[in-house]
Amino acid sequence: MIENHVDLNSFVKSIQVNVFVADKELNLVYMNDYARKTLKSIEPAIKAVFQVSVADMEGASIHRFHRDPKRVEAILKTPLALPHKADFEFGGITLRTNINAVWDDSGQLEAYVVNWEDVTSRDQLEGSLNLKLLELGSANQELQKRNRQIEQDEAELKVAHEELNKTHAYLNIKMAQLKQSNQDLESFATIASHDLMAPVRKIINFAESLHENGSHCSGDDKLLLEKILLSGERMRLLITDILDYSRLAGHSFVFERINLNDVLSEVLAILADQILYTGAKVIIAGELPVIDANKTQMIQLLQNLISNALKYRKEDTAPVLKISATQTKEFALVALEDNGIGIKDEHKDLVFQPFERLNPAVEGTGMGLAICKKVVVSHGGEISVQNLPEGIGSVFNIKLPVRHNQ
Incomplete structure (x- = not known):
């Protein structure tokens, strides 16, 4: 008997392992306390399937409590x-068994020892671990993908940075060239003011002297002298306008808080004789x-616009000029409306170009409105012109920032 060979109770009683012993006729002759406790936890399932209690299992044949005896x-x-090793599920738990044979001294089979364990938590843990490993693998692949993307982005960023540096260097060169160009333009303005204007003044002075002392001149000679005087005066005005235009491009001007009402009063005083001569009516709305x-630039702007309205008036019609303004938080909007000859739609942009004279019959250099645009743009604003309904005159609209950050 197995009791003659091994004192099973003393050997396995304290072992935290489920142990069965079956004799060679396959009767369950022993189970330790740990196994009994494990089986008690699933006893309802044992009774439901095999119609046997845990207490009835000890001493019974394994045929009574195995699905495939x-x-x-x-x-x-x-x-x-x-x-023999095997896993099976029962009662909601997974059991891993290990069956070994016990042989006597003569080599005859004497009994079977079955040790088994509940691996449910371990399997669940392994399943969870495997799932986590899969998730980790997926996350690692995604991380590698993102790392490759980051490397690609860094490479592209490096290229973009190099291009930006090249552009920055190119802009620095262009800025230096522009600065030099502005300096050259200022030098030209200085040269023009002395070297060009001086000969023109002399021509005008000589022509005036000849005209005043023209008792010995024939009628044709006097007519030629008058043409010289008119051409000389026109040349002087043209040089003056070119100088004004070039100074706007080549200088940084100081901005201050000014009231446009005061500026308008000064301009009307400057143009008083021209207003009186043309019989113009100026309405300040x-x-x-x-x-x-x-x-200074605001005076030049309003003077050019008002003078332009007085010059391009309708024949036999007194000029009427209406000046109005509105203001938003950021911009001042000034409108100058006249009843003059108007400007065709196809010429609305052309009139602001230098040297453009759309009406040769009217005296001028073609620089007045070009200077106006230069002034407005230098202030960060906009200027435009539109015809009034039915072609009666035109309106110049000026948009200027209320505040200017220098």
């Missing part, structure tokens, strides 16, 4: 099949705004 018997009766601007 014949298969188990075939394994146990085949020495070469032992030891409301107050003009206070803005950050260069006063």
Whole structure:
């Protein structure tokens, strides 16, 4: 008997392993306390399937509590099949078994020892671990993908940075060239003011002297002298306008808080004789705004626009000029409306180009409105012109910032 060989109780009682012992007739002759406790946890399932309690299992044949006893018997009766390992699920838990044979001194089969363990938590843990490993692998692949993308982005960023440096260097060169160009333009303005204007003044002075002392001149000679005087005066005005235009391009002007009402009063005083001569009526519709601007340029702007309206008037019609303004938080909007000959739609942009004279019959250099645009643009604003309905005159609209950050 197995009791003669091994004192099973003393050997396995404290072992935290489930142990069964079956005799060679496949009767369960022993189970330790740990196994009994494990089986008690699933006893409702055992009773439901095999109609046997845990207490009834000890001493009973394994045929009573195994789903496939014949298969188990075939394994146990085949020495070469032992030891035998198998996993099976029962009662909501997974059991991993290990069956070993016990042989006597003569080599005869004496009993079977079955140790088994509940691996449910371990399998769940392994399953969870495998799932985590899969997730980790997927995350690692995504990380590698992102790393490759980052490397690609860094390479592209490096190229873009190099291109930006090249562009920056190119812009620095162009800025230096522009600065030099502006300096050259200022030098030209200085040269023009002395070297070009001086000969023109002499021509005018000589022509005036000859004209005043023209008692010995024939009628044709006097006519030629008058043409010289007119051409000389036109040349002087043209040089003056070119100088004004070049100074706008080549200088940085100081901006200050100015009241456009004061500027308009000065301009009307300057043009008083021309207004009186043409019989013009100037209507000031409301107050003009206070803005950050260069006063000299604002005087030049309004003087050119009003003078332009007085010159391009309709024949036999007294000029009427209406000046109005509105203001938003950021911009001042000034409108100068006249009843003159108007400007065709196809010429609305052309009139702001230098040297453009759309009406040769009217005296001028073609620089007045070009200077106006230069002034407005230098203030960060906009200027445009539109015809009034039915072609009666035109309106110049000026948009200027209320505040200017220098």
